[in-house]
Amino acid sequence: MVIKYEPLNRRERIVRLFREAIEAENANDLETAKRKLDEILHESIDEEPEFYFEACFRLAEIFLQEDNYRGAVKCALRGIARAPNENLYRLGFKRLRDVFNIIRDSGKVDDLTRDTGSFFSHVGEDETLRAFVDAMVRAAKGEEIEVEFPIREMNEALSVLKEGP
Secondary structure (H helix, E strand, C coil): CCCCCHHHHHHHHHHHHHHHHHHHHHCCCHHHHHHHHHHHHHHHCCCCHHHHHHHHHHHHHHHHHCCCHHHHHHHHHHHHHCCCCHHHHHHHHHHHHHHHHHHHHCCCHHHHHCCCHHHHHCCCCCHHHHHHHHHHHHHHCCCCCCCCCCCHHHHHHHHHHHHCC
């Protein structure tokens, strides 16, 4: 009988890294916090999708603190693209809506209109997500968007960009 302890050790390491990232963020050491969260992303990408999801959104929050709005959106999209279940997928769009609100309130929606290909690289081949990113970019450019998505939270997030400042 072989007992495999590795997943527990991985989970313990990820939890420790989260704690260290939060402590660094609280100490306003954002570079250390980002480095710890990046380690979590690498540790969790294939084995712990819930941790990956949360690390993406913690990293997005740090990018918002640094006024790196594009980075925040990219991280949010990465988390959504790899959400392990429908509940986290929907939650991801709720959190992305909050990111969009901050970007809109900062008057930086036009940041989402530059180098738009990089947004697509974070959503993979999911056609619905790719259509969402396309609508997001068009809304950020001020274009009229007529598309309706099958998930209410997607439409709610997009509506923030449609509203304007």
